[in-house]
Amino acid sequence: MDKDEPMKRKRSQTRDEKGRCVPPFWRSGLAALLLGLLPGMTGCSDVYREVLDRPLGREVIRDPSAWWGATEGNATVYAQNPELLQEALDKISFSRTRAARLVGAPVEAEQDVCFYLVQDEALWRELSQKYAIHSNTVSLAVGNEVVCLARTREELVGDAAPHELMHVLMQQAGLRLPLAIEEGMALHFGWEINLEYHLSCGDIVQKKKSRPSGGPWMGLDALLQVTAYPREPEALLLFYAQSERLVQAVNELIGTPAMADFLRQIGVVGRGFREVLTEEYGCGAEQTAWVERVVSAPSEIVDKSYE
Numbered sequence: 307m308d309k310d311e312p313m314k315r316k317r318s319q320t321r322d323e324k325g326r327c328v329p330p331f332w333r334s335g336l337a338a339l340l341l342g343l344l345p346g347m348t349g350c351s352d353v354y355r356e357v358l359d360r361p362l363g364r365e366v367i368r369d370p371s372a373w374w375g376a377t378e379g380n381a382t383v384y385a386q387n388p389e390l391l392q393e394a395l396d397k398i399s400f401s402r403t404r405a406a407r408l409v410g411a412p413v414e415a416e417q418d419v420c421f422y423l424v425q426d427e428a429l430w431r432e433l434s435q436k437y438a439i440h441s442n443t444v445s446l447a448v449g450n451e452v453v454c455l456a457r458t459r460e461e462l463v464g465d466a467a468p469h470e471l472m473h474v475l476m477q478q479a480g481l482r483l484p485l486a487i488e489e490g491m492a493l494h495f496g497w498e499i500n501l502e503y504h505l506s507c508g509d510i511v512q513k514k515k516s517r518p519s520g521g522p523w524m525g526l527d528a529l530l531q532v533t534a535y536p537r538e539p540e541a542l543l544l545f546y547a548q549s550e551r552l553v554q555a556v557n558e559l560i561g562t563p564a565m566a567d568f569l570r571q572i573g574v575v576g577r578g579f580r581e582v583l584t585e586e587y588g589c590g591a592e593q594t595a596w597v598e599r600v601v602s603a604p605s606e607i608v609d610k611s612y613e
């Protein structure tokens with residue numbers, strides 16, 4: 307497609323018998339001609355207007371002629387590289403369905419989610435300085451919008467998109483969770499979804515995990531009371547590691563199908579973490595003490611007991 311054409315959108319995806327993507331109608335010469343003859347009937351201006359209505363979209367998409375967009379269900383993806391667009395759309399649609407089920411949000415929810423894949427490093431630096439907590443961040447979510455730095459296919463293989471989707475869907479489901487539970491859900495299940503997607507494509511992916519070297523490791527109650535991301539990089543890493551362990555431990559005790567109800571009990575009904583584990587899932591003092599150890603002990607041996 308001519309790179310100089312304005313930003314356009316694929317409204318739905320079609321595939322040929324080999325499963326490859328078929329160029330949508332608007333890509334054909336006839337469509338371009340018809341759309342050209344009927345100004346006001348193309349999707350382009352509508353798409354541009356939609357982006358301008360989105361707070362993050364306005365900041366990210368400054369020159370619509372340099373972007374491509376595609377929609378599937380209620381996930382829309384914009385990218386500066388058309389080759390990455392289809393792949394990202396497949397992955398995001400898959401992840402959205404899985405994430406919605408996990409957090410107990412309706413799969414066919416009205417609320418949409420919008421992704422921008424940024425290849426321009428200067429733009430990414432500007433956005434991350436404004437919104438991110440950490441300079442190593444490769445993705446961020448604001449409301450229903452997500453920006454990911456994805457310069458290559460390899461960068462798209464990371465768990466950034468499913469991770470941010472988990473955050474967006476927990477917000478959309480109206481869950482008011484302790485930050486450690488929300489972050490732990492995004493870290494643990496974002497990765498699980500990512501793995502599931504790539505295994506289904508026959509890819510081999512490896513988790514990049516940076517383990518915090520120092521401490522202090524917070525106790526369970528202190529961790530549950532954290533309300534803002536630590537600014538200091540090592541403290542942030544520690545918070546992420548403890549949050550992920552917390553959700554892994556709960557998942558081990560109650561099982562993945564119960565996670566949506568667990569989140570609802572805490573994030574909607576407003577019950578306490580220990581109360582829900584004990585009263586809803588019959589966890590005894592030993593199991594709660596085990597969660598405490600998993601969360602607050604830096605030992606690798608603790609990992610082995612639930613991984």
Ligand SMILES: [Zn+2]
Pocket residue numbers: 469473489492493
């Ligand atoms: Zn996160």
